[in-house]
Amino acid sequence: MGTSSGQSNSYDLSFKILLIGDSGVGKSSLLASFISNTVDHLPPTIGVDFKIKHLSVGGKRLKLTIWDTAGQERFRTLTSTYYRNAHGIILVYDVTRRDTLTNLSEIWTKEVELYSTNQDCVKIVVGNKVDRDSERAVSRDEGIALAKELGSSFIECSAKTRENVEKCFEELALKMMENPSLLEKGSTVPNKNVEPKQEYTAPPSGGCCH
Numbered sequence: 132m133g134t135s136s137g138q139s140n141s142y143d144l145s146f147k148i149l150l151i152g153d154s155g156v157g158k159s160s161l162l163a164s165f166i167s168n169t170v171d172h173l174p175p176t177i178g179v180d181f182k183i184k185h186l187s188v189g190g191k192r193l194k195l196t197i198w199d200t201a202g203q204e205r206f207r208t209l210t211s212t213y214y215r216n217a218h219g220i221i222l223v224y225d226v227t228r229r230d231t232l233t234n235l236s237e238i239w240t241k242e243v244e245l246y247s248t249n250q251d252c253v254k255i256v257v258g259n260k261v262d263r264d265s266e267r268a269v270s271r272d273e274g275i276a277l278a279k280e281l282g283s284s285f286i287e288c289s290a291k292t293r294e295n296v297e298k299c300f301e302e303l304a305l306k307m308m309e310n311p312s313l314l315e316k317g318s319t320v321p322n323k324n325v326e327p328k329q330e331y332t333a334p335p336s337g338g339c340c341h
């Protein structure tokens with residue numbers, strides 16, 4: 132397995148992945164850690180941002196378009212567009228804040244059911260900030276219990292130390308590749324020199340805000 136953030140027209144499959152969860156749980160930090168291997172002091176996301184990452188998993192070259200969103204209520208008008216045609220969803224909570232796990236269960240999963248147009252999308256529950264274990268308010272078993280309830284995978288990680296960050300995205304990618312219906316809906320590239328028509332286009336910078 133390997134990763135490359137370079138822009139490339141050569142890939143076998145293209146998947147849309149969402150990061151959801153309360154504001155402040157570290158969604159943008161997870162994405163920054165995965166994309167650039169560094170996490171600076173990131174301001175809150177305003178509206179929606181997305182990044183593109185090229186990843187080699189299971190012998191396939193993947194193009195992941197990863198959407199990051201603000202957790203604040205005032206940006207809810209973006210919801211239906213955000214969820215449309217998603218192949219994978221990463222549900223993030225902060226292991227030091229119990230309310231962020233509760234809200235995944237009571238708010239975010241209901242939103243997924245309401246707005247997701249792809250019933251076969253793969254989900255993974257992620258407990259972030261394990262580097263702050265002394266402040267832990269949610270046990271690993273509680274996170275696992277929610278994941279089982281949702282029929283999803285589970286992992287704990289730290290965007291700050293990068294512990295399990297790549298593993299999180301790689302596990303999600305493998306699960307998406309195991310789903311025949313997602314392979315049909317994911318973009319396939321018969322000729323590596325031809326860029327397929329995309330459902331959405333990224334600005335030259337790959338995103339407008341950080």
